[in-house]
Structure formats: structure tokens, C-alpha cells
Amino acid sequence: MxxxxxxxxxxxxxxxxxxxxxxxxxxxxxxxxxxxxxxxxxxxxxxxxxxxxxxxxxxxxxxxxxxxxxxxxxxxxxxxxxxxxxxxxxxxxxxxxxxxxxxxxxxxxxxxxxxxxxRFPFAEEAERLFGVRPDLKPLASYDAQLAAIDALVPGPGDLATRVEAYLDRFTIPKERLQKVFDAAIARCRGRTATHVAMPEGESFDLQFVTGKSWSGYNYYQGGYHSIIQVNTDLPIRLSRALDLGCHEGYPGHHLLNMKIEEQLVKGRGWAEYSVYPLYSPQSLIAEGTANYGIDLAFPDRTRPDTERDVLMPLAEIAPPSDDRYWQLLDAMKLLQGARLTIAQQYLDGQIDRPTALALTQKYLLFSPQRAEQSVTFTDQYRSYVINYGIGEEMVRAFIERGNPDRDEIWRRMALILGEPTLPADLLAPPE
Missing domain, CATH: 1.10.1040 (N-(1-d-carboxylethyl)-l-norvaline Dehydrogenase; domain 2)
Structure with missing residues (x-):
């Protein structure tokens, strides 16, 4: 503080x-x-x-x-x-x-x-807290995507088990987590700093923790300093290094909070931005920009190239001989909306917890342990889950409207980070 x-x-x-x-x-x-x-x-x-x-x-x-x-x-x-x-x-x-x-x-x-x-219905709760009324798809609409993933990971047994077994090949050994995350965050920062000026003296501490329902968290301390925590309850796969490095760090939560402090609290003297209530529209902006920031910092081939050439050697993971690993990750991302539908049905009392766990395993292709963590997050944070996928979609649509070049894309990201922005503002054309 x-x-x-x-x-x-x-x-x-x-x-x-x-x-x-x-x-x-x-x-x-x-x-x-x-x-x-x-x-x-x-x-x-x-x-x-x-x-x-x-x-x-x-x-x-x-x-x-x-x-x-x-x-x-x-x-x-x-x-x-x-x-x-x-x-x-x-x-x-x-x-x-x-x-x-x-x-x-x-x-x-x-x-x-x-x-x-x-208690409000899920959609009303989300709208009142986060400024967006989610439009959710039925779970059956994700069946075609499951079939496409089935073709990427053929073999006996149920699909979730096959996917988990394949992805487990890319688990970072615990003793190498620090090196891999240090390198990943450094690259997230380097790519961001090329486009966004960092406040002088900014810094963060990286900590590995246990006993959490989330995979990563940024605790902003003020003075351009954050504590970034990574949960090691479950084995951490290589894909999470750049994900969390960008999401919790640059150009995600750490950068957003620094820009708010720099431009709105110190620059304009606006007291209200010195406090961040988690259950507020700020969170949709925060999670949406943090999720979008992953693709922003690592567009096109730069992410697989960085993981293959830099992070996998540090993790002592043998790089794959083809692109199936990254194709699978991209295909699984298209299932993320199913998490919101499951959360809505569960929180509205349409399904019980064992059913929510089973559907999470089926539609998010999670192991029982990862499904338990996901549903526990919903137990704790309720409709907050909309902020990740829907927030990212809204930020992406705002920033990429009209097919801008890379400089304009970063300029628009800076607008969101440094101005009073509500979810509704993302529906208007960028200035």
C-alpha cells in the first residue's frame, strides 16, 4: 500500500x-x-x-x-x-x-x-455486479467442437482422459517452475514495454502457493508493485507460463493497475480508483484485458515459437515434432463458454454439484481434480466467471474493430487501461 x-x-x-x-x-x-x-x-x-x-x-x-x-x-x-x-x-x-x-x-x-x-438469477447477478448480461449457449452447441478435438487426440477411453494424458506430457517439473516462469514473464514484459511506457521503478514478486481455487492471482500493492501468486495444487503445464505471465503481469493485471494508479489516481486525482472492489464492473475490464493480453503480446506464431524454442528447453520438456499440441490448445479454448453455461445451471439450481462436476469434465475436458477446482471457484466467486471469456470477447471486438494495424491495436489497449472504462464503453467505436 x-x-x-x-x-x-x-x-x-x-x-x-x-x-x-x-x-x-x-x-x-x-x-x-x-x-x-x-x-x-x-x-x-x-x-x-x-x-x-x-x-x-x-x-x-x-x-x-x-x-x-x-x-x-x-x-x-x-x-x-x-x-x-x-x-x-x-x-x-x-x-x-x-x-x-x-x-x-x-x-x-x-x-x-x-x-x-x-439471490438473483445468474444472468441478473452478473449484470448487476459486472455490467454485462451474459447470453449463454446450450451445452449441446459444444458437441461439434468436442468431436473436432476427438479427432486431434484419437485412441481408446473417454476423451477427457485422453486429452489429460496428452497434455500431461507438457507438465513443468516443480523444480523448474521458477526458471520457466521468470523467463515467461520477462518475455511478456519485453513485448509489452515495446508498446507501453512502464512507470519508473515498477516491480513484482512471484510466489508459488497452494490451497487456492484459482490458478493465478495478482495482488496489487500500490506504488507500481504487485505480488503475483501461482497455485501449485495441481501440476502446472507449460501453456500456463505465458498465460499467467501475460494475464497476471504484462499486459494484464499488473500493467492495468499501474496505469490506473499513474494516470487516474496520481494523474487526475480521482480517489475512487485507489480501491478495487472485486465484485464490480472493474473486474470485467480487468479480466477481459488480461485474457486478451495473451494474444496481444504473442500474436500468430510468436507464442508456439517462444514455447518451443525458449520455455520447453528450460522446463526440460521435449518439443513436439508437429503443431498438434498448439492446435489442441486452440481447439480447447473454443469450449470455454461451456463453463459459463454449467455455472449458470449450477448456481440457478437446475443441476446439483455432482452433475456440475461431471459436465465440467465432459465439456472442458478436465480431470476430476481440475473439475473440482473449477467448480470450487464457482462456489466461491459465483457469476464472476463471466469476466474471463465474455470480457475477452468484448475487449477483442473493441480493439480489433475495423482491422487496425498493430500500433493502433496497442493504442486502443492503452485507452482501456488509462481511462474510465465500463463494459458498455466497449460497445462504442474506439476514438
């Missing part, structure tokens, strides 16, 4: 005087929102993903948090105040700031209701 006693001076608000007053009022709402978020965090472990604002606000939240009913009332009062301010805003960036705060507050309202036992 960065040790700052006061906020940086806000950027000059737009004219006329009414807009200036409105902006000052937004600053007050923003500070109230930060305190509200921190107090909600005292009622739910993991609600606050990152905070690096004034320690005094965090101390106040911990010392005397309001009860959930009072916090719910405050969230609604702040939304009403924003609704009254919005018509007076003339600066487009301030309008976007107001819309962002409004969406974050609606998510806070929803999460507080859920903490007190309210």
Missing part, C-alpha cells in the same frame, strides 16, 4: 461554474465511495482486491465500520447524488467518471444485498 497522506491535486475541472461545482461534488462522492467500499470489505473477506489510498481511510473503516443496512442506504444515497450531478457535467471524461462511479455503486448495492441473503 502506498503511504500517501493526501490525494494528488485533482485535474482542472471543465467550465462553466456549474460544471466546476459538479466536479467538486463528484470528488466528495468518490471519497465517500472509497470509505463505503472499505467498510464493505470488513464484512466480506476478499471483497477488496486492492487499496493504496490514504491509510487513514482504511484505519477509519476498520475501526468503526457501519452495519450492512447502513452501508446499503449509503450506496443508494450516493447513486441518487450522482444522478443529480450528471446533467451538469459538460466534460466527456467527467461524464464517463460519473458513469463509472454509478456502476460501481450499483455493484456495491447488489453485493450488500447478496451478503444479507438475496
Amino acid at each position: 502506498a503511504d500517501r497522506a493526501d490525494w494528488p491535486a485533482p485535474a482542472s475541472p471543465a467550465d462553466p461554474a456549474a460544471a466546476m461545482f459538479a466536479t467538486q461534488t463528484i470528488d466528495a462522492v468518490a471519497t465517500a465511495y472509497v470509505l463505503l467500499s472499505l467498510e464493505i470489505g470488513t464484512h466480506e473477506k476478499g471483497y477488496i482486491d486492492a487499496y493504496y489510498g490514504p491509510p487513514s481511510l482504511l484505519d477509519a473503516a476498520i475501526a468503526s465500520p457501519r452495519d450492512k443496512a447502513a452501508l446499503l442506504a449509503t450506496a443508494r444515497q450516493l447513486m441518487a447524488k450522482l444522478d443529480g450531478i450528471a446533467p451538469d457535467l459538460s466534460d466527456p471524461i467527467e461524464k464517463r467518471r460519473s458513469a463509472f462511479l454509478r456502476a460501481q455503486l450499483r455493484a456495491a448495492e447488489t453485493r450488500l444485498m447478496m451478503m444479507d441473503g438475496t
Whole structure:
């Protein structure tokens, strides 16, 4: 957490005087929102993903948090105040700031209701928390893709077992994880730094952990520093090195959080961006850009070439003689939407947990152990699962609209990283 006693001076608000007053009022709402978020965090472990604002606000939240009913009332009062301010805003960036705060507050309202036992249907929960109502495909629509994968991995036994056995050939030995991940993250950073300026002194610590429902996590500390954790409960395959290096690091979560701190918190003095509630529209932007960042940093043949020529030798894995390994990984990615359909059916009570596990094994081609980890994640994070696949699709569609060149693609990525961006903003043409 960065040790700052006061906020940086806000950027000059737009004219006329009414807009200036409105902006000052937004600053007050923003500070109230930060305190509200921190107090909600005292009622739910993991609600606050990152905070690096004034320690005094965090101390106040911990010392005397309001009860959930009072916090719910405050969230609604702040939304009403924003609704009254919005018509007076003339600066487009301030309008976007107001819309962002409004969406974050609606998510806070929803999460507080859920903490007190309210249950929304999966699609409504996702929309209220993350700003997108998912349009899910029936599981049968993935059967053709399973047939295509069956042709890539022929042989006796069920398909999931065959796929697991094939991919297990590409497991990184535990004693070589550090070397492989260090090299992978260094290449993710190098490719990103060619296009995006890094804040001076930025850094991260890499840790290998156990006992988690996720495979990787970025804990942003403020001051351009992150802790990146990789879960070793299950054997880690080579494909995860660049996946997690880009997703958790560059141009994923680490870069996104640094740019938010650099451009919005320090650059504009916007207090609201110093806190990141996990259950909010911020997460769809964060997970979507992090997932898209993998292909952004390693387009076309650069990923298989890097894995074959650099990472496999470090892992002491014999490179395959053909491209079937990478063809299989690409084919399996097309099954990711099935995870959302299974989560929706499970959380809406249409199927029980054993059925969710069985369907996860069948449609995601997971071992029983990996299926258990996947469903446990859904148990813990619920509709959060939409942020990965749907977020990536929305970010990709926004950035690649009109077939731009590589420089323009990176410019558009920077727009998302450094401006107040909601999921709805990704539906508009890039400026």
C-alpha cells in the first residue's frame, strides 16, 4: 500500500461554474465511495482486491465500520447524488467518471444485498455486479467442437482422459517452475514495454502457493508493485507460463493497475480508483484485458515459437515434432463458454454439484481434480466467471474493430487501461 497522506491535486475541472461545482461534488462522492467500499470489505473477506489510498481511510473503516443496512442506504444515497450531478457535467471524461462511479455503486448495492441473503438469477447477478448480461449457449452447441478435438487426440477411453494424458506430457517439473516462469514473464514484459511506457521503478514478486481455487492471482500493492501468486495444487503445464505471465503481469493485471494508479489516481486525482472492489464492473475490464493480453503480446506464431524454442528447453520438456499440441490448445479454448453455461445451471439450481462436476469434465475436458477446482471457484466467486471469456470477447471486438494495424491495436489497449472504462464503453467505436 502506498503511504500517501493526501490525494494528488485533482485535474482542472471543465467550465462553466456549474460544471466546476459538479466536479467538486463528484470528488466528495468518490471519497465517500472509497470509505463505503472499505467498510464493505470488513464484512466480506476478499471483497477488496486492492487499496493504496490514504491509510487513514482504511484505519477509519476498520475501526468503526457501519452495519450492512447502513452501508446499503449509503450506496443508494450516493447513486441518487450522482444522478443529480450528471446533467451538469459538460466534460466527456467527467461524464464517463460519473458513469463509472454509478456502476460501481450499483455493484456495491447488489453485493450488500447478496451478503444479507438475496439471490438473483445468474444472468441478473452478473449484470448487476459486472455490467454485462451474459447470453449463454446450450451445452449441446459444444458437441461439434468436442468431436473436432476427438479427432486431434484419437485412441481408446473417454476423451477427457485422453486429452489429460496428452497434455500431461507438457507438465513443468516443480523444480523448474521458477526458471520457466521468470523467463515467461520477462518475455511478456519485453513485448509489452515495446508498446507501453512502464512507470519508473515498477516491480513484482512471484510466489508459488497452494490451497487456492484459482490458478493465478495478482495482488496489487500500490506504488507500481504487485505480488503475483501461482497455485501449485495441481501440476502446472507449460501453456500456463505465458498465460499467467501475460494475464497476471504484462499486459494484464499488473500493467492495468499501474496505469490506473499513474494516470487516474496520481494523474487526475480521482480517489475512487485507489480501491478495487472485486465484485464490480472493474473486474470485467480487468479480466477481459488480461485474457486478451495473451494474444496481444504473442500474436500468430510468436507464442508456439517462444514455447518451443525458449520455455520447453528450460522446463526440460521435449518439443513436439508437429503443431498438434498448439492446435489442441486452440481447439480447447473454443469450449470455454461451456463453463459459463454449467455455472449458470449450477448456481440457478437446475443441476446439483455432482452433475456440475461431471459436465465440467465432459465439456472442458478436465480431470476430476481440475473439475473440482473449477467448480470450487464457482462456489466461491459465483457469476464472476463471466469476466474471463465474455470480457475477452468484448475487449477483442473493441480493439480489433475495423482491422487496425498493430500500433493502433496497442493504442486502443492503452485507452482501456488509462481511462474510465465500463463494459458498455466497449460497445462504442474506439476514438
